[in-house]
Amino acid sequence: MRVIRPKALRRGDVIGICAPASPASSSNELARGISYLERLGYRVELGRNVGRRRGYLAGTDRERASDLNQLFADRDVKAIFTLRGGYGTQRILPLLDHRVIRRNPKILVGYSDITALSLALLTKFHLVTFSGPMVASEMAPGLKGEAEEQFWRCLTSTHPPSMIPCSATREPRVRKGRVSEGRLLGGNLSMVASLVGTRYFPDVSASILFLEEIDERPYRIDRMLRQLRDTPFIRNAAGVVFGRFTGCTAEPGKPSLTLGQVIGDTFTGHRFPLLSGLPYGHTKGSLTIPHGVKARLNASRRTLEFLEAGVA
DSSP, X not given: OOOBOOOOOOTTOEEEEEOSSOOOSOHHHHHHHHHHHHHTTOEEEEOXXXXXXXXXXXXXXHHHHHHHHHHHHOTTEEEEEEOOOSSOHHHHGGGOOHHHHHHSOOEEEOOGGGHHHHHHHHHHHOBOEEEOOOIIIIITTOOOHXXXXXXXXXXXXXXXXXXXXXXXXXXXXXXXXXXXXXXXXXXXXXXXXHHTXXXXXXXXXXXXXXXXXXXXXXXXXXXXXXXXXXSHHHHTOSEEEEEEEETOOOOTTSOOOOHHHHHHHHTXXXXXXXXXXXXOSSSTTOOOEEETOEEEEETTTTEEEEOSOSOO
16 A cells, blocks of 8 residues: 655644544643644644533534544645544544545644544545644643654654664563564554444555553453454454553452453464554653554564654
């Protein structure tokens, strides 16, 4: 599959902000996130419906989709940053304006529930997007250190991002040797599992799947991985790398498998490289992963290497 890499972001560019899923917890979070971007020299354009609420959603499906479509249509907007995850992105996928997005490919950033949008954009338009920090979640308190540096390099540099070493000390502790190459796709496990078999899931052979999750019991992760296991995508995968599984512990006092056991049982018989410890997910210092770029997974050396940039 030939992918479309959006144009690199430059200081002074306009960044659009929309909320495809849930609203911010407070208007203060949005204001602090905007302030962070403006301090770095970017201009900000808010979707007209940002701030609306409908239960756990940031407005109606049409309102949320309208903001996203409008930001893609606006030629002055060079990148679209999402407000936060939560729930609701899947609901707006049928409302995407294919004509507008196809004519105006641009940077889109978000993770967690936004995984659904990234997979849909890769499927429908072959557009590279970025599984990275969101305005109200990570930018409001301010990005710092390596996570901040790597994020902006991903969006502004036409050179491949730096190789990422994977920790050997975090759960799930799994490793299966060999080296493989393929296009990266994935994100939040719940969202990936919910899209498999739909028209929004990429038909990509020999790809490297990256996964993370938050607040799911091991038996639920077991169920979702089993759902993925026998799909053509998994059978033809080039490798799987696991990020952080934050808060994914057994209920106290109840018997349970460990995450390492769940993953080991699920992928018994598969020969592709399998690795855990990717510093990515619902965790402090999470690194940004471009959806759709070519990468090399080296399970023996415990590294994920990007072979091309996410922007052009």
